[in-house]
Amino acid sequence: MTTQEVKNIVEQELKAYEPVYSTLEDVPDWGKSTVQKLMNKGFLQGDGDGINIPESMLRVIVINDRAGVYGE
Secondary structure (H helix, E strand, C coil), X not given: CCHHHHHHHHHHHHHHHCCEECXXXXXXXXXXXXXXXXXXXXXXXXXXXXXXXXXXXXXXXXHHHXXXXXXX
């Protein structure tokens, strides 16, 4: 088994436990404005294959945004 095959299996297993949002359209409504804000500011650029934000991270950045961490 190649390294890429192992990586693909691990990624599939992780997605089974926690959603990963690849595009802004994939992000739930409760997080879209925060993700859009961070993309507009250049704070969130993705990894070349999309933004790939795990739901746990999305929750943290939304909380930070609601607390005013990222400004207007």
